[in-house]
Amino acid sequence: MKQAKCIAALGTGSDVGKSVVATALCRIFSDQGYKVAPYKAQNMSNNSGVTPEGLEMGRAQIVQAEAARIAPHVDMNPVLLKPVTQVGSQVVLLGKVHKDLSAAEYHREKAKLWDTACGALDRLRAAYDVVMLEGAGSCAEVNLMARDIVNLKMAAYAKAPVILTADIDRGGVFAQIVGTLACLNKAEQDFIAGFIINRFRGDIALFKDGVDWIEKKTGKPVFGVLPWMKHHIPNEDSVAIEHPVAKTDPAQTPTVLVVRTPHIANFTDFDVLSQVEGLGVDFVEHPRDLSAYKAVILPGSKSTRSDLNWLAKTGWTPKIQAYVKNGGHVLGICGGYQMLGTKVHDPQGLEGMPGDTDGLGLLPLETVLKAPKTTTISRFEWDGAPGLGYEIHMGRTASDKAANDGLLDVKKRNQQACIDFDGTMADSGRVMGTYMHGFFDSAPILKKWLSLLGLSELDPPESCGLQGRDRQYDMLARHFEKHVDVAAIINAMG
Incomplete structure (x- = not known):
């Protein structure tokens, strides 16, 4: 049985641009003729949508499926957590409500959820050429990593090189990158193939010394620096309106x-x-x-x-x-x-x-x-x-x-x-x-x-709904290709 190549977009924190990187690469891989599918083992969000089969999954992976020009499927987001209280969530498993669980109860079910997530990824890898993995939050939350099923543990299962995404707009980008690596052991560090720095404002040429410093300090390449771009691609969660x-x-x-x-x-x-x-x-x-x-x-x-x-x-x-x-x-x-x-x-x-x-x-x-x-x-x-x-x-x-x-x-x-x-x-x-x-x-x-x-x-925008989003995916892909070494990312997949 063939297995698709995998690449993972993980982050130094929440809302740093993982979803944007994953969405851009889904459209770019599709443009290049690959059958590509998005995948996020576990999504925590009250922004969800419905598949053609009438099943529920996270909106971010529906967006990425649209960018990949395919229909969304629950294997792309096998575990969806919808927060109900500060300490509990409704668990949606493969598109159907499983049960409400507290955080402690959820962690006790992690073995079952891990098996479900791995099975979903295996099915995608058998059906597609490339699977674009996305992580959640920071991939270096040391108190959670032993129970993690969405970040480095899943990247290791998929043998997926990792693009570590950092957000320069919020400041401290050097500490974000170096600090994240410092929290990882050697085997975990080895999965990090390189970095993308997101939401840069100003003259990129003035940041060349910063790129050189990161590459020298970490021994890993900066795949690109993405200038800040206004787009209308749906956000994954309510961080955007906090x-x-x-x-x-x-x-x-x-x-x-x-x-x-x-x-x-x-x-x-x-x-x-x-x-x-x-x-x-x-x-x-x-x-x-x-x-x-x-x-x-x-x-x-x-x-x-x-x-x-x-x-x-x-x-x-x-x-x-x-x-x-x-x-x-x-x-x-x-x-x-x-x-x-x-x-x-x-x-x-x-x-x-x-x-x-x-x-x-x-x-x-x-x-x-x-x-x-x-x-x-x-x-x-x-x-x-x-x-x-x-x-x-x-x-x-x-x-x-x-x-x-x-x-x-x-x-x-x-x-x-x-x-x-x-x-x-x-x-x-x-x-x-x-x-x-x-x-x-x-x-x-x-x-x-x-x-x-x-x-x-007042008039609606020129394109509404899927037609409008499709234009946004193309704009994002062209912006990404202009500023990121996509060939180096493809080479990293082997």
Whole structure:
């Protein structure tokens, strides 16, 4: 049986650019005629998506599969951890909910998870020419390395040379690289084939002495220094919005406010909004005057009841209710949709202690949280405007279409034709809720929503959805090829 060559993008820390390196190389290898697949043994993120089979996996590997021009498959992310509390996560194994585990319980199951992850990689290696591995966080967390299944242990299993990625924009890049190596033993250091320095600002020529110092100090090559590049490739996790503050003056620029709840999920739903010229998009944590905003959005949530309690405790609830009473527009997506109703019931304690939580009371519906989880890729229409999105939720929301204005007509789920509806709207469309992630990825739907806000003069970006992302993958690949020695990386694979 043939085995694909492997290469691994590991990092000196979180959010240093591992996903960007992996995505760029997936597109470059595909351009060069290789059958390439992405792989991340274990992903911890509430940003997830759905495969064509209706199974759940991390968004980052779905993005990388798109860059590789292949359909995503759960073997590309066999273990997905979706944080529910500070010390526990829902474990999704090969696309299906396994169970909720505390950190200690999870570590006790590592042997089983390791076997699952290795089996998934073996299947990919049998089906593809190249497998692009991605690590998680820092590959040198010495207190975790004995139980690690995603960084150097997996690279060793795959016999994958490692590209160590460091972020110069946050400072201390020399310490990042040298310090990471110092935390590794000799055998682990030998897996590091070279370095990529990410997010450089300024004149690269002035950093030549820095490159020379790193290469002399470590005896390993710097494959390239990537200048900072603005792109619209979805982020892997919420590190990108960890400091949510209002950045736009809504009195000067039409602005949409996204409430940054503690358990926010699938915030990439709003990436396309940030690409609309003339529209501001702010993720905001602390309550503020909403009167000048064109819309308020409640995003998806991994813990709807907890986030509802947080909205009430912090003062968001009366702010949002008053905003609607005064004519404001509110949209809820997935967990945010559930929050807009009158009650969220959790009889089985899926999100903690069993019980009921009051919603915002802005839509005439109630939600019961219960298994199994709905995971679908869905085609839908909003008053004739077509859309393609995905649903990931454990709630069943009761909304009588005969009594309320159903929002979306669902035409297909997981490639099977259906006649159904999703979502609810009230107050002539000023309050809307839907389970559809990717709601804005259709240009006609985005245009219709902007017009509903009185922003008909604004236009969607030139390319939305997969078409727009595909252009971004090409731009990233060309940027990468310009500044990185791709031939040296290929040679490192042997």
